[in-house]
Amino acid sequence: MPKPAPVYVLGGAQTDxxxxxxxxxxxxxxxxxxxxxxxxxxxxxxxxxxxxxxxxNFAAELYAKQGHVGAFFVEIDPAFSGMPTSRHEAACASxxxxxxxxxxxxxxxxYGLACVTGVEQMKTVDPATGGDYLGTxxxxxxxxxxxxxxxxxxxxxxxxxxxxxxxxxDEHLAHISAVNYSNAKxxxxxxxxxxxxSESHAQQASRFNTVIGGxxxxxxxSQVTDGSVAIFLASQKYASKWAxxxxxxxxEIPRILGWGHHTAPLEFATKVAESKGNPxxxxxxxxxxxxxxxxxxxxxxxxxxxxxxxxxxxxxEYMAIDHFGLTSPxxxxxxxxxxxIEMSGKCPINPSGGLIGAxxxxxxxxxxxxxxxxxxxxxxxxxxxVDGAQxxxxxxxxxxGTTSCAFVVGK
Amino acid sequence: xxxxxxxxxxRVGPRRRGGGRPRIGPEPFKLLGEPERRLLDNNKIVxxxxxxxMGAGAGCVFAGAGFQVTMLAREMxxxxxxxxxxxxxxxxxxxxxxxxxxxYDNDLARAAGExxxxxxxxxxxxPLKRHFFELIDRHRRAGxxxxxxxxxxxxxEMARGHSDSFRKNFLGIHLFNPPQLIxxxxxxxxxxxxxxxxxxxxxxxSRRLGxxxxxxxxxxxxxxxRVGFKVLNETAQLAAEHxxxxxxxxIGPHTGRAMPPLATIDLVGWDVHKAIVDNxxxxxxxxxxxxxxxLPDFIxxxxxxxxxxxxxxxxxGFYRKAGKDTFVVxxxxxxxxxxxxxxxxxxxxxxxxxxxxxxxTEAMKVFAAATGADAELCRRVVLGYVSYALNRVGEVAExxxxxxxxxxxxxxxxxxxxxxxxxxxxxxxxMLERLKLAVPxxxxxxxxxxxxxxxxxxxxxxxxxxx
Numbered sequence: 001m002p003k004p005a006p007v008y009v010l011g012g013a014q015t016d017x018x019x020x021x022x023x024x025x026x027x028x029x030x031x032x033x034x035x036x037x038x039x040x041x042x043x044x045x046x047x048x049x050x051x052x053x054x055x056x057n058f059a060a061e062l063y064a065k066q067g068h069v070g071a072f073f074v075e076i077d078p079a080f081s082g083m084p085t086s087r088h089e090a091a092c093a094s095x096x097x098x099x100x101x102x103x104x105x106x107x108x109x110x111y112g113l114a115c116v117t118g119v120e121q122m123k124t125v126d127p128a129t130g131g132d133y134l135g136t137x138x139x140x141x142x143x144x145x146x147x148x149x150x151x152x153x154x155x156x157x158x159x160x161x162x163x164x165x166x167x168x169x170d171e172h173l174a175h176i177s178a179v180n181y182s183n184a185k186x187x188x189x190x191x192x193x194x195x196x197x198s199e200s201h202a203q204q205a206s207r208f209n210t211v212i213g214g215x216x217x218x219x220x221x222s223q224v225t226d227g228s229v230a231i232f233l234a235s236q237k238y239a240s241k242w243a244x245x246x247x248x249x250x251x252e253i254p255r256i257l258g259w260g261h262h263t264a265p266l267e268f269a270t271k272v273a274e275s276k277g278n279p280x281x282x283x284x285x286x287x288x289x290x291x292x293x294x295x296x297x298x299x300x301x302x303x304x305x306x307x308x309x310x311x312x313x314x315x316x317e318y319m320a321i322d323h324f325g326l327t328s329p330x331x332x333x334x335x336x337x338x339x340x341i342e343m344s345g346k347c348p349i350n351p352s353g354g355l356i357g358a359x360x361x362x363x364x365x366x367x368x369x370x371x372x373x374x375x376x377x378x379x380x381x382x383x384x385x386v387d388g389a390q391x392x393x394x395x396x397x398x399x400x401g402t403t404s405c406a407f408v409v410g411k
Numbered sequence: 412x413x414x415x416x417x418x419x420x421x422r423v424g425p426r427r428r429g430g431g432r433p434r435i436g437p438e439p440f441k442l443l444g445e446p447e448r449r450l451l452d453n454n455k456i457v458x459x460x461x462x463x464x465m466g467a468g469a470g471c472v473f474a475g476a477g478f479q480v481t482m483l484a485r486e487m488x489x490x491x492x493x494x495x496x497x498x499x500x501x502x503x504x505x506x507x508x509x510x511x512x513x514x515y516d517n518d519l520a521r522a523a524g525e526x527x528x529x530x531x532x533x534x535x536x537x538p539l540k541r542h543f544f545e546l547i548d549r550h551r552r553a554g555x556x557x558x559x560x561x562x563x564x565x566x567x568e569m570a571r572g573h574s575d576s577f578r579k580n581f582l583g584i585h586l587f588n589p590p591q592l593i594x595x596x597x598x599x600x601x602x603x604x605x606x607x608x609x610x611x612x613x614x615x616x617s618r619r620l621g622x623x624x625x626x627x628x629x630x631x632x633x634x635x636x637r638v639g640f641k642v643l644n645e646t647a648q649l650a651a652e653h654x655x656x657x658x659x660x661x662i663g664p665h666t667g668r669a670m671p672p673l674a675t676i677d678l679v680g681w682d683v684h685k686a687i688v689d690n691x692x693x694x695x696x697x698x699x700x701x702x703x704x705x706l707p708d709f710i711x712x713x714x715x716x717x718x719x720x721x722x723x724x725x726x727x728g729f730y731r732k733a734g735k736d737t738f739v740v741x742x743x744x745x746x747x748x749x750x751x752x753x754x755x756x757x758x759x760x761x762x763x764x765x766x767x768x769x770x771x772t773e774a775m776k777v778f779a780a781a782t783g784a785d786a787e788l789c790r791r792v793v794l795g796y797v798s799y800a801l802n803r804v805g806e807v808a809e810x811x812x813x814x815x816x817x818x819x820x821x822x823x824x825x826x827x828x829x830x831x832x833x834x835x836x837x838x839x840x841x842m843l844e845r846l847k848l849a850v851p852x853x854x855x856x857x858x859x860x861x862x863x864x865x866x867x868x869x870x871x872x873x874x875x876x877x878x
Binding site: 015016031034035198 | 505509
């Protein structure tokens, strides 16, 4: 099979994830507009240059009673009228699916420049209603209907499965939470950058850190977030032109070096039953990561400078640690204890603060992760820069480990 | 002020490659200069006035950034109340792990002798503050930085008469309320403050506490409150003629503010509002907007009757809540009547709809083109804000960027330069002239080439326009 054409990442922008757009009296198209204009400003790309747009969004029908979200891209600028656009949905992995669709079009030579935008406005409803909406990312009728906050409970079960197979201490989950909050303090767009967190706060259930379900407390969870992110993906031809006018060498521009995409059965119990006897709790997630590594031509996680992973809950980051291969299966605690995942460690995880610290606007998260990978490998991550980052990996998960998308970004 | 520049911070030591349980929290920074080392290596902060809103909030902010904080009050019970408030502000009981409590009589001398920074957050009472600074001067170590949290009193007056070492290490750190949510911060050096001390404090506030910091001159109310309370008091004056609900609607969030101006005065407290505007009115007689700082009689009367705004829920302020019902004061009778929303005004509703979809330029075009007395009144206040704010450059603010920063992050108001850009610099200058408002130098200069003057883009100012 011939090697596919390269897909370049030119940069982008995101909204401040601490904002509450409902309080600002705004429609989600406002969020998209600010992100896309910010992305065009920062990359010096003109509206008329964009040939196609892909929008990642989970549940605007529920949160904003609005479908046909891809068409809203056209509302951003008069020059976009007539542009081919589409919306992609795979729960929390919606942003990655939008990236995959855009990059496939570029690889196929259909278009030279694509804008990928992720958007989710979640603060339109109270937490209980929002929790119920999120339940539609599982098999709603079987796993979420009538259950208060179904997703924390599902990811609590992921922790329980680790506990059953290998043993799991909650103190390691608390440490993961504290690291993400600490990293978020350096990220000017992180939702929790001014929030208090300490390891002891994360360890104890209290009036401010209530138990949501099972072993999951508030500090183990990503928060309800409004946000939008826009990035530009380009063909080699467009990237060459863009590099020239911005006085860059083509070789300086990061590419999507590899990707992986696997979908597991929807129900968590089925996933667990399917992985019985497998060293990995979520083998399809492991396969997505390995596919991305293989396509990027890297042998192991040792070849990436850091990871942006999907820590919708501390248990999902705990899972990602061994699934990325930072430890043997079931030994993620070792990487936590040895500081491997911290900013000063061998493989920093979530320098941005991740979903727990930076925020989790569901449909935008995958796009945000790729933007942060781009920031890292172009040394533009500011105070959360991993020194000398060359290649960065990301993992974006939809549902209870159902849709897994992994990428490696680098030069 | 002009020579103060941030220095690049670099992490200490080699990158650790695994092994050993690492610290969690802000990385230590290697900083040049003795003041920085004193502030950060010492890691101990003392707060006076622990039980006040700002003292408790400061406790939350400093402890949240990893400092060991000693919160002092007159009595232990008050210090404990301050800790509870800090825990509520942090939404974490564990913040107590970084906080010790004490009283002035028992603990000030010892704590002052150990601290890297002493932060005074006492009542806005100059003699009281001076009394405590005298005690601090006696007990502090030579290099300890002392900061006042005053929102507008003279830094020079507070420093006067204390030791050389005290004066060199003394400055204002003005946090806005509530400090755990509002990150805008003013640093106000006195004439004798060592530039390195100011630099160290700005560095610490910016990098370790994540504050948006500007350095201002030591003028009444500094930059944020000077500009903000000019507008707020002007709207209070207008309310006497036009009514409370109408003014809050006309000069509402669509004009670039998180909440309507009179509701803001209720939140701040009428007594605090009076203290700030009176200070400017008395001490800035040459101010081009001096009349805007004249406190309306009804506020003076209201305070005497115990009407202070949100803090006096029974008597209210401009508004009074009773269950789900909202009442608004009739300034002629002093009685609260059920709130009736003013009749919609077309240009206001148009602006709100355009903000709702982030079409801020189009919204400001509607603002500029609207006809009628209501639109003209709205423009007079909003462009009066732009004119007054940007005219503070040189007098109290170092740059228009600093004015933008503090209005945006201290008040959650649209940065004046962003308003100029959205209207167009030439158009802004023309409108200011027509309204007989001073055209600030930065606008005049930009108008020559119709240049943009806001440092940033829509992602920075968008949040300040409400739909």
